[in-house]
Amino acid sequence: MKCENLQLNLSVYLDDILTGEERATLDEHLARCPLCRQKLADFQILRRDLHILPRPELSNNLMMAVRNSVAWEVKSKQPSVFTEDFRRWLQMRLMPYSVGVATALFLGFTLLWTLLSAANNPPEFELAKVEPMSKTTVMLTNTNSELPSNEFELSAADFAAARILVSGDSPSVNPNGALIALTKSIVRGKMEDDEVVVVADVFGDGLAQIAEVVEPSKDRNAVSELEKALNTNSDYAPPFVTANLDQRSNIVRVVLRIQRVNVDTHLKN
Ligand SMILES: [Zn+2]
Structure with missing residues (x-):
C-alpha cells in the first residue's frame, strides 16, 4: 500500500x-x-x-x-x-x-x-514554552558568491563531532561533500515551491544510494543529479562523513528532503 x-x-x-x-x-x-x-x-x-x-x-x-x-x-x-x-x-x-x-x-x-x-475577560497568557528541536539537522550553506567562502568553512570531523549525540541514527552530511555542492546549485536555481524527498541508504564510506523516491521534483533532472551526488560523483568528497566519524553502523537508512527555505539574515549591530 x-x-x-x-x-x-x-x-x-x-x-x-x-x-x-x-x-x-x-x-x-x-x-x-x-x-x-x-x-x-x-x-x-x-x-x-x-x-x-x-x-x-x-x-x-x-x-x-x-x-x-x-x-x-x-x-x-x-x-x-x-x-x-x-x-x-x-x-x-x-x-x-x-x-x-x-x-x-x-x-x-x-x-x-x-x-x-x-472581549469579556483580560487574558493572562504565557507563551507556550516549546522545547528546542535538539535533533534537527539544518545545514546552512554559503550561496552568496560575494561572501568569502572561508568564513563558512567547516570540516567534516568538526561537524560530525558536534552531532555525536544523534549521528548514530542520523548520518552527518559532509560539509565539503557532493550533497552540499548539489544543494548549492539547486537553491541557486528555480526551486521555489518544489521539493525532493527520497529514502536512501548511507554506507560506511560516506557514499549513499537511493532506495525509494518518495516525492520527485518537478524538475526531471533533480532526482538523477541527486543520485549522482549520493553515489558516483567523483568531483567532490562523499556526501556524508565516514561511519567512524559518526560512530554509526555501516548502513543507515535515512529520509532526505531537499527544499528551499528562505531565511531573513539581516544582522543588527
Ligand atoms: Zn510509508
Whole structure:
C-alpha cells in the first residue's frame, strides 16, 4: 500500500480509534518505512505542543453563550456527533493537508478563542514554552558568491563531532561533500515551491544510494543529479562523513528532503 494512503490514518492512529485490521496494516508499514515513522513523530510533536498551549480562561457569560448555542444545535439536529461517518469525513477533510496546515488551523482557532474571551475577560497568557528541536539537522550553506567562502568553512570531523549525540541514527552530511555542492546549485536555481524527498541508504564510506523516491521534483533532472551526488560523483568528497566519524553502523537508512527555505539574515549591530 502507498505511503500517502496510509498517512491519512496516522492522526487517528494516535487517537487509538482505528479498527484492529487498519492498525495492524499501519504497524506493519511503520516497521519498514522511515518516512511514515517521521510523519508519525511529527504528529506526536504537534499533539504535545498543542497540549502545552495555555487554555484561555472563559468568562461566565461567554461560557453560557457557548453552552446555549451547543444545546440549541443539538436539539435542532439528530444527535449524530462522532459517528463513523463523521470520522471518515474528518479524515478526508483534514488529513490530506500537511501537519503545518493543521497546526495553523489549530492556532487560528486558539487565537479566535482568545479574542472571544478577551472581549469579556483580560487574558493572562504565557507563551507556550516549546522545547528546542535538539535533533534537527539544518545545514546552512554559503550561496552568496560575494561572501568569502572561508568564513563558512567547516570540516567534516568538526561537524560530525558536534552531532555525536544523534549521528548514530542520523548520518552527518559532509560539509565539503557532493550533497552540499548539489544543494548549492539547486537553491541557486528555480526551486521555489518544489521539493525532493527520497529514502536512501548511507554506507560506511560516506557514499549513499537511493532506495525509494518518495516525492520527485518537478524538475526531471533533480532526482538523477541527486543520485549522482549520493553515489558516483567523483568531483567532490562523499556526501556524508565516514561511519567512524559518526560512530554509526555501516548502513543507515535515512529520509532526505531537499527544499528551499528562505531565511531573513539581516544582522543588527
Ligand atoms: Zn510509508
